[in-house]
Amino acid sequence: MSSNSFQIPKLKKADRAPMTDTKVLLIITIAVFLVMYFCAVVFLGKGFTKPQTFFNILNENAALIILSCGMSLVMITGGIDISVGQVTALVCMSCAVHLDYHGGSVFTALLIALGIGLAFGLVQGYLIAYLKIQPFIVTLAGLFFAKGMTTIVNATQFNVENEEFKALKATRITVPGMGSINKTGVYVPAYVEIGVIVALLVVIFLFALLRWTKLGRSFYAVGGNNQSANMLGINVTHTKFMAHLLCGFLAGIGGFVYFMHVGSGSPSHAAGAEMNAIASSIIGGTMLTGGVGNIIGTLFGVLALSTIKNIVSSLGLDEAWWTNITIAAMLCIFLLVQSVVLARKNNKK
C-alpha cells in the first residue's frame, strides 16, 4: 500500500474526541469537592484553613477510601458488594481478639485481616461469577454472615492493649512543608496516620490497574456490556471473579486500617460503611449500572462526603440526624446531576 494511506489524520481541536462519560462525571466530582472546600474555608474559616483539618479528614476516612475503591471496582463491572462494612467489623474483632486474648503479633493479625478479606472475596466471587447468583443476594448473605461471626468471635466491645499494636496505631507521619501555628505560637507540623499512606497506595495501584492493565479495562468492558465483552474475547466470568476477589481483599486491608485507627474491636464497628462506600463511589462518578467510574473520582467522593460531614458538625448541628440528612441530600443532588448530565449528553447525539 502507498505510504500516505497510513497517515494518521491530524486532529484539529474541534475534531477531538468528545469526553467519555467517566471523564465528565470525574470532573463534576472534583469541581464540587473543591467548591465545597473553598466555601468551607471562606465562610467557616478557622478550622478549615489549617492543613491538619484536611489531613484529619484523610485520617478519619482512610479505611473508607479503601472500601470505596473496592466498591468502585465491583460497581464498574456492574456488580455490588454490600458486605464490606461488616467484613471490616469482623476483621477488627478478629484482630483484636487475636492480639489481646491469644497474644498474637501485629504481623499475624495483619495476615488474619488479609485472610478474612480474601476468603470473603473468594467465596463471594465464586458464587457470583461462576454460579451466576445475583451479587446483591450473595453479598447480602456475606453481610449477614460477617455480622453473625463478629458476635460469635466476641460479643462486646473492648480496646486493644497490645503494646506493639499501640505503637503502630500511634505512629504519625509528618507531612513535609505543611503545618500551622497553634495557640501557644508553636509550629505544629501536619501529620497523617499509616492508614492514609496505605489508602493512597491503594488508590494509586487501582488507578494504574484500571487505566493501564488489560484486567482493568476488562472491568469496564464487562460492566459496559458483558455479552459483548465475551464476544470480544474477554473471560467475563474470570473478570467478575477478580473484581469481587479484589473487593474482598480490599475489605480486608480496609478492615485492618480501620482497626489501626480505632484500636478496638466491636460488633458495631463500621456499621453502614457499605452504604457510605456506595455513596462515595456514586458521588465520585461511578455508575451502578456498570462500565463508568474512576478511582480518583472515588477518592474525591469520600473527601466530599466527609467534608460535608465536617461542615455540618462545625455549623453546630451536632445531632446525628443532620449528618445523615445532609449526606442523603447530597447523594440525591449528585444522582440528579448525573442523571441530567448523562441524559443531556446522550440527547445531543
Added chain:
Amino acid sequence: MSSNTVKNQRSLGNMAKSVIRKQIFIPIAALFLLVLFNLIADPSFFQISYQPNSEGFNVLSGNIISIIDRASELVILAIGMTLVTSASGGQDISVGATIAIAGSVVLRVLCGSNTRPETLQAPIIVAFLVCAVVSMIFGAFNGVLVSWFKIQPMVATLILFTAGRSIAAWINNNELPVISDPKFAYYGNFIPGIPVPTPVFISILCMIAIALALKFTNLRLYCQSVGINPNSSRLNGINPQMIKFISFVILGLCVAVAGFIKVSRLSTINYSVVAKDIEMDAILAVALGGNALGGGKFNMTASIIGAYVIQFLTTTLYKYDVNSEAISAYKAVVVIILVVLSAPIVREKLGEFKKKIIPSKAVSKEAV
C-alpha cells in the same frame, strides 16, 4: 417395547422436572425442610397452647403462632417489594427506614405535642391515614427518582435509607413518645376475646387485597411487561414510568401498614432499632420466592411463602438460644445454600448428575 418404557420414564422424569422447575417449589421445599428439621429435633416445637395471657383472656400461643404473627410485617413488605422488583428491576432498601418514619408519624399524630399523653390526641384511624399518606409520599419520592430520573432503585432508595431514621427522629423532636391507651396496642397484639394475634388478620387482609388487585386489574401484566421490556411496553400504550411509580407508592402503603403494626406492638418506638434490617429480609423473601431480582415475571405466593420461611428460620434459631446478633450468620448460611441450590447452573449440573444415576437404575429394574 423398550422405546415405550423409555418414553414412560421420560414423561415421569419430565413431570418431576416440571414440579422442581415450578418457581414455588423452592420456598415450599425450604419450608418443608425447616418443618422436618424441627419435627426430628424437637416435636414440641409445634405445640400450641391455649391459655390466659397477661391481660387475662385466653389466647393461642406457641412457636407456630409466633412465626405467623411475627412474619406479618415481612409478608406485607414482601408484597410491595415483589411489585417494585418486578416493575423496576431493582429493590427498595429504604423500607426499614421508612417504617421508622411511618411509626414516628403514627405516634406524633396520636400524642400531639405531649410525648406521654393520658388520652389519645386523635382517633387511631386518623393516625393511620396520615401515616399512610406520608409513607406513600416517601414511596412516591423514591418512585420519582427511579422512574423519571432513571436512577437505579437501590441507589435512589439509598437516599432515604441514609436519612430515613433521622427524619423519623426529627418528626418527634428526637423524643420517645409512649402511648398508654391499651386500645392502640390491639393492632400489634391481641384484641380482647380473640385468641389470634391481630397482625395475622392484618396480613391476611393485605394478602386478600393483593390477590384481588392481581385478579381484577392488569397490575401483573403491566408490571411484568414494564420490567421485561419498557420500550415495547411503551409502544403498546403502557406508561412505564407510571407503573414503576405506582409500584413504589404501593410499597409505600405496605410500609405504612407494617410500620403501624410495629409501633402498635410496643406502643412506642426506637428510631435506630425499629424494623432494623427488615429491608434485607424483605428482599430475601422475594429472592427465596424464586423471583428474578432483575425484574420481570413474578410469583406473589412464592414471595409470601418466602417471607414465612425467613421468619420460621429466625424463630427456629431463637429456640436454640442463638444470640440475636449471631442469628444472622446462620441465616446467611441457609440463604447461601438455598440460592446455590436454586441457581440455574447448579440445577443443570444436578440434572446431569441425576441423568447419570437414573439410567443405571432403569437397567437394574429391567434386569429384575
Added chain:
Amino acid sequence: MDNNSVLEMRGICKYFPGVRALQQVDFTLREGEIHALMGENGAGKSTLIKVLTGVYHKDAGEVYLKGSDRPVNIRSPQEAQNIGISTVYQEITLCPNLTVAENMYIGRTKGIFTDWKKINADAGKILNDLGIPAIPGQQLGSCSIAVQQMIAIARAVDMNCKVLILDEPTSSLDEQEVSKLFKLMLDLKKKGVGIIFVTHFLEQVYEVCDRITVLRDGMLVGEYIIEELPRVKLVSKMLGKDFDDMADIKSDSDTEKIDYSETPVYEAKQLAGTTGIKPFDFSIHKGEVNGFTGLLGSGRSECVRAIFGADKVTGGEVLIDGKPVRIKKPLDAMKHGISYLPEDRKRDGIVGDLSVRDNIILALQVMKGFFRPFSRAQAEEFADQYIKLLNIKTASSDTPIKSLSGGNQQKVILARWLLSNPVYLILDEPTRGIDIGTKVEIQKLVLKLAAEGKSVTFISSEIDEMIRTCSRLVVLRDGKVVGELKGDELTQNKIMATIAGGES
C-alpha cells in the same frame, strides 16, 4: 483436507432439548473466496456459526483448519479468535462505554498492560485506511450504529484472520456503507482470507459471493458455485419447494382502486418531532398500502414513530377521518385505531419473558384498560385464534415468546396488532431478519388487509418488496420528504433516482 481450503467442517451435529439444530452438516471454505451461507430462519445458519466460533459446543463432527491435520476443538470465542476465526455479528457486540480504539484491541493484545499510545495510533491507521469516520479516543457509544458496525468489522479485519464470518453485517448499513464493506471484502478476498457471508439480501449474495451453501431444517442441502445457481433456484432450495409465490403478489394490489378524493383515514400536516426530521405532510386512504422509503437514517422510521406518537411530537396537525385529534403518546394513537409494528423487534416489539398469549393480547388489553383484564379463557381464545390464523409455530400459547424464532416472533407482534382491530396499520420493516417464506406470508397479509379496507403503511429496506406491496411511496432524504411516487413511477430506477437526489 483439500489444499485449497482454509476451513472444513465435517458431519457437524448439534442438539438442543427437543430440537436437532444441526444434523451431519458439512461445510468447506476455500482460500480467498466469499462464501454465502443461506437458509431460512431456523435452518441452522446461526447455530453452525456459533459452533464455529465456540459459542456453542458441537455434539458430533469435526472441524479442520488449514495447516493442521488434526481436528480443532473450539471452546470459546476467544479460542476461535486465536486460531484465526473472527466474527462480526448483526447486533453490535462491542462495549459502548469504551473508546473506539479499545474496542478494536481489547481481548486480543499480549501482556498485562494496555499500551494506549500504540492502540490509538494503530486504530487511527486502520480507521483511516478503511475510511471509517471515527476518532480512536472517542467513546464508542457516541458513534452511530453504522459506524459501530464498521468498527466491529475493522476489528475483525485487523486480527489477520484466516476465516472471517460476517453474520448479517449489512442489515444496519446504508447503501454507500454496504458498497464500502463489499470493497473491503473483495480486498480481503484477494489477500486470501476466506469469508463466510450470512445475509437475507439475495442481491448482495449475487453481488459479491463466489459460492453458496444452503441449509434447511438443520441439514445440508448442498454447495453451489454462484454462476450455476440462479436466484429462483436458490430460493426454491432454501424453501424446499418451487417458488412462484413472489410472482402472485403484485397482481392483487392492482385490482383494488383507491379513491383519493375521499377524506383520508389519517392525515398529518406539517408534523414535526425532535428526532431530526423536517416537518412533513402525509396522508393515507381507506384500503391503501403506501410506504416510506429512503436510505437508512433518512428518517423513515422517525416519520412513522412521530405518527404513532412514539417519539415526542413538537408541532403540526393530525386529522383522523377529517377530524383534528391530538396524538401525544402511543396510547392516543392506539385509541384512534392506529397500530405500529416497530423496526427493532427485540428492543421495541416483544416482551421476551412473557408468554405468546400475553404478548398477543397486550395491546388490546391496554386499550381495554387497567381495571378490566381479560379472563384467562378469553385470552386463551384470542391467542389460539391468531396462532392458527397466522400459522405461528409455537409449542403452546404459554411458551415465552423469546424462545420462538425471529419470524414467528414477528408474527406474534402482528397478531397483537391485528387483534386490536386497527383501521390504520404501520409496519416498520416487518420482514427484516426473517426467512423468505414468512416474508411472503407477511406481504400477502398486508395486501389482504388492504383488500379488507384497512390502511397500511409499509416500510422495507428492500425496494422490490416495496414495489410489490405499495401503491404509493413517500421518499425521504436526510429527514426531509423529497418526493412521492405512485402508479407507473413505481419502478426500481425511478425510486433509486429519487432517493439519490434527482429531480422529483
